Amino acid sequence: MRPMIKLIGYIGIVAAILPSILFLAGRMELGTAKIIMLLATIVWFAAATIVEWNLDKKYFCKTDK
Amino acid sequence: METNQEQVVESQPGTEYEREPVPQKAWLGFKSFLGMYAGEHCAGTELMIGPLFVAAGVSAFNLIIGLLLGNALAVISWMLMSAPIATRARLTLYYQLEKICGRWLVILYNLVNGVMFCFLAGAMVTVSATALGVWFKFQMPALNDMYPNSVGWVIAVLFCGSMIAVVAAYGYNTVARIGSIAAPWMVLIFIAFGIVGLRQFIDVTGKEIQSIGDLWNMANDSIWKGGAPQEGQVKFTFWHVMFFSWFCNMAMHIGMSDLSVLRYAKKSWYAVAAGAGMYLGHFLAWIAASILYAYQLHLDPKDTSVLPGPLAYRAAGLAGLICVIVAGWTTANPTIYRAGLAFQAIIPKVSRFKVTIITGLVATIAGMFPAIAMKLLDFVSFYGMVLMPMGAVIFVDFWLIKKFGLQSYYAEASGKRFNLAAGLAWFITFITCVCLVKFAGVQIYFVSLPGWFVAAILYIVISKYYQQKVRPNA
Numbered sequence: 164m165r166p167m168i169k170l171i172g173y174i175g176i177v178a179a180i181l182p183s184i185l186f187l188a189g190r191m192e193l194g195t196a197k198i199i200m201l202l203a204t205i206v207w208f209a210a211a212t213i214v215e216w217n218l219d220k221k222y223f224c225k226t227d228k
Numbered sequence: 229m230e231t232n233q234e235q236v237v238e239s240q241p242g243t244e245y246e247r248e249p250v251p252q253k254a255w256l257g258f259k260s261f262l263g264m265y266a267g268e269h270c271a272g273t274e275l276m277i278g279p280l281f282v283a284a285g286v287s288a289f290n291l292i293i294g295l296l297l298g299n300a301l302a303v304i305s306w307m308l309m310s311a312p313i314a315t316r317a318r319l320t321l322y323y324q325l326e327k328i329c330g331r332w333l334v335i336l337y338n339l340v341n342g343v344m345f346c347f348l349a350g351a352m353v354t355v356s357a358t359a360l361g362v363w364f365k366f367q368m369p370a371l372n373d374m375y376p377n378s379v380g381w382v383i384a385v386l387f388c389g390s391m392i393a394v395v396a397a398y399g400y401n402t403v404a405r406i407g408s409i410a411a412p413w414m415v416l417i418f419i420a421f422g423i424v425g426l427r428q429f430i431d432v433t434g435k436e437i438q439s440i441g442d443l444w445n446m447a448n449d450s451i452w453k454g455g456a457p458q459e460g461q462v463k464f465t466f467w468h469v470m471f472f473s474w475f476c477n478m479a480m481h482i483g484m485s486d487l488s489v490l491r492y493a494k495k496s497w498y499a500v501a502a503g504a505g506m507y508l509g510h511f512l513a514w515i516a517a518s519i520l521y522a523y524q525l526h527l528d529p530k531d532t533s534v535l536p537g538p539l540a541y542r543a544a545g546l547a548g549l550i551c552v553i554v555a556g557w558t559t560a561n562p563t564i565y566r567a568g569l570a571f572q573a574i575i576p577k578v579s580r581f582k583v584t585i586i587t588g589l590v591a592t593i594a595g596m597f598p599a600i601a602m603k604l605l606d607f608v609s610f611y612g613m614v615l616m617p618m619g620a621v622i623f624v625d626f627w628l629i630k631k632f633g634l635q636s637y638y639a640e641a642s643g644k645r646f647n648l649a650a651g652l653a654w655f656i657t658f659i660t661c662v663c664l665v666k667f668a669g670v671q672i673y674f675v676s677l678p679g680w681f682v683a684a685i686l687y688i689v690i691s692k693y694y695q696q697k698v699r700p701n702a
Contacts, residue, residue: 176412176413176416179413179416179547180416180417180419180420182420183419183420183423183424183544184423186423186424186427187423187424187426187427189427193424193427193428196424196544197544197545197546197547197548198545200417200420200544200545200547200548201545201546201547201550203547204413204417207409207413208409208410208413211409215405215408215409216405
């Protein structure tokens with residue numbers, strides 16, 4: 164479970180900066196870039212919060228058993 | 229994604245090993261310092277400082293080279309001034325000062341430090357409040373405003389500041405952990421501001437960028453054009469940028485505040501980790517924020533207001549606004565906490581909760597006055613200047629004073645509660661620096677360097693007379 168959440172978090176943090184690079188390269192509109200950056204922000208904070216507070220172990224591991 | 233916030237929290241003054249050297253089992257590895265410095269120096273105030281450089285009419289060469297050199301000097305100062313003492317004595321700044329200066333002088337130092345922290349936290353609250361202005365459309369302060377200029381602004385600052393104060397009092401550790409998970413994201417959003425700003429400049433100027441040379445030309449012609457500063461601002465040259473970036477954390481390195489943090493380092497050279505904070509926060513983030521402001525001026529030269537909220541929103545939308553709020557909040561939190569600790573050391577019988585709430589409210593009131601944030605370059609330089617003399621006293625006391633046949637840790641050895649030599653070195657240096665700025669035309673960015681030597685020499689000379697006159701009891 165945890166490696167998956169970490170992977171999602173890392174994707175989120177890459178997605179926070181990637182739209183700006185694509186906008187610089189002229190491959191993305193600024194409006195689209197802003198929306199992706201917001202979604203990436205939500206993904207990063209959700210994943211990092213779960214890992215930081217061990218929420219996956221507290222809630223999900225019990226049901227896994 | 230794992231963080232070392234607990235370790236960082238431990239290193240806050242007043243938590244652990246307050247009155248003893250840090251034992252070997254508690255020493256920390258290099259990675260701990262890398263994360264801490266990178267997070268600490270990507271603060272909300274970076275979004276003010278970058279634009280203020282542009283308002284000061286800085287040119288591209290002066291900015292880039294000045295920042296590269298100034299930040300390198302700052303890292304060297306951490307490595308050569310504070311870290312060698314920290315890893316030898318392994319004492320908090322406060323305990324080391326108490327041994328040298330005596331209890332009463334440390335109380336005075338705490339008071340000054342606490343007040344400075346309050347104003348700094350106030351600037352961070354100001355930054356967060358500018359994000360609310362984007363949503364609620366109230367009138368926000370202009371570049372040269374000294375006082376709050378609308379009811380909406382006062383309410384926004386009051387709301388942000390109260391929230392920060394209450395959360396700092398109730399759940400410092402929780403916010404510290406949020407801060408640690410926000411830090412890498414914030415750094416990337418700061419960099420994204422710069423990247424988006426660059427593209428916006430390319431679009432608006434219609435320039436073709438095919439090489440680094442083209443980019444440099446655009447930077448010179450359109451972004452950091454040099455020339456006259458905005459009305460009410462000081463013109464920034466290469467020397468201003470270099471000295472500002474070197475001394476903006478003077479209280480921490482030359483002023484020795486980071487003795488409390490670096491005493492946990494296994495090796496003295498771990499202070500090089502400060503470079504992560506300098507080159508992410510005080511190089512990339514400042515440059516990125518300055519691009520956003522330069523773009524605003526390019527669109528409307530009359531719009532000189534430095535408001536991180538609208539600047540961030542224009543570049544990165546809601547993610548940018550969240551970044552401004554989080555950056556202000558997570559950095560104001562430890563600042564208010566530290567100010568609270570400094571005040572609590574003076575009045576230990578009052579609970580930390582009450583002290584933190586009152587400190588937060590003082591910071592909130594300070595944040596209502598935009599003068600602090602809009603004159604942040606001056607304030608940060610003043611902050612370093614005020615605390616720098618005590619750094620000189622610690623340096624001399626640790627390395628030099630015995631070579632002059634004098635007693636180190638004099639207050640401890642003599643049982644004195646106020647080491648007059650250290651006190652006079654501090655006050656006379658401060659008054660000398662203020663006089664140089666007020667009457668001799670020396671700008672505040674440059675006065676701290678000669679000031680350090682004045683403090684060091686004064687401490688030795690006055691100690692020579694003082695220690696001979698008052699024989700130590702011990």
